[in-house]
Amino acid sequence: MNPVQPANAGIDTAGVTALLERGRTLALPELRTVVARLAPPMDTVAAYHFGWIDAEGRPADGDGGKAVRPALALLSAEAAGAAPQTGLPGAVAVELVHNFSLLHDDLMDGDEQRRHRDTVWKVHGPAQAILVGDALFALAGEILLELGTADAARAARRLTAATRALIDGQAQDISFEHRERVGVAECLEMEGNKTGALLACACSIGAVLGGADDTAADALHDYGFHLGLAFQAVDDLLGIWGDPESTGKRAWSDLRQRKKSLPVVAALAAEGPAARRLGELMKADARRDPSELAACQDFDEAEFAERAALVEEAGGRDWTAGEARRQHEVALAALTRVDLPASVRDRFVALADFVVERRR
Template structure:
């Protein structure tokens, strides 16, 4: 399969880079700094919610269990907060300047998780029952709404011109997030989705908010729109790389690491990148896969499929080239992301750290 051009009209380089060697110590320190600086502010923001929304949100974030007892839950990888703090440093500001941006982006991300899990009927997230399973659909809707409003509140109460610009970028990203979820839902009912449609959907669902995370700190630190736009290009392509890896993990990931079931995305009939790429590739395996998935869509026994039946589908996807293409796509998007950094003037240390985070995103196992 030939490499495809990016969705923003930029050419994706034809030769994907090799899997990068990750500076693990640097990445660990960056993720840890993002978590350490943003979590207390995030918790204080959530504490503003009226009961019982504060409790429901605390459950969602993994700070308490379903019985209200303190928990030390898996809060996710925290890539976005790490990026938002680095983003402030791009503009020459202290990392702390990016904190309200980091918190606002995390609030929007979690607003979308709460609503998407309910819309998609997903019962598990980060190894735990989802909010709608534990607290009911109404609380999932309501607390999602509250987190979205809180995101704007956190930024706008800064009262600066920069905060207004940052909120506008966050709003644009949120609209794309919602567009992406609308596309995701509509694709579920369609037999065929093109690779381009899949990339557009993933750009909306994952790329836009990651892009915002990478520009929001810089905007709060006084960066101009051109700098912010270029940082968003890095974040957008990083998001597409991130999602390509997610799509690989959604089929071939180790359940111990991902916290999801085996063949998770296949069980949910997701038209993720490896699937649509395999279907678009042509050839006998591609054709056989298409026939199987078309039959699956009409099958009443799908929910009782055995491990072997999913393994057969995964093997066909791989045989048709969907796995390899997606893996190359992750590296292509990684390459485009890193290239964008050359167009922004920033301290060499900050650039190296942004590259290290990009490297981490494509080699991660969870």
């Protein structure tokens, strides 16, 4: 499935691949070095989470993901006229915070799989998932403040604010699961906090470390924020209609967890029989005991297929795809507010196109 096709569909695949590879190549050794600071067994648990070792502690070839955030942080430094390596501490710090959130979210959401392997809480237990997540968050601030510069302090403030917004977003997301109705505006606010804030930080933190003023950094922040909303809208589509072989999660993943994701919320806000029927099912969910609801993740597949069909019939799928395209356009418009070398601007555009076009 191609979730969203951007208007300027000629995506520079080779250029994006090179950017992501640069982010991975530069950030991964630093990430390994920083994670090695953790006390046992947290260092081993973190290594498992990042895919560097398997559940038995044997070396594995995991690369920790697509490296979108590190790629953006390094490109952000170039936007300020600095070398990409200037943004490396920011790239690593953002990646640490991102993975702190994944460790905690997997536990809170009951997700048993990430990147085609058992999640940390499933293998090492909930306590280790919490502790390692906390430790990664602490390391993120530590590596920035160790630089000892005024720009590093500015970067740390931006990262702290983004982390607080991310946590706010997760709290909103959890609260939505126990409500019958959530407004579209509320859902967008939650996703802006949960996804947009950290991607916005990634897009500005390298520039801040490179000495950019707040006007330029804020424009890059806005690019990243709206790119994050586009990113999350595509994730929401994949959370219902994504191929499990590609996503690494079970079919109908978000429906199993009764998430009030954008397609669901948009469908519920519509009129017509499909929206009403979906609303009745969600109302019944809200009345269930949480333990009973968790057991309902294993409903017959026909149950989830029906819900997905109702969301689509009510217009939730098309609306979310349209919102992803709109946020993509707003993100690109933010780039016009900052003076960028043409090559840097082109790479920001290519990364934005990649985010909304991705299939997994």
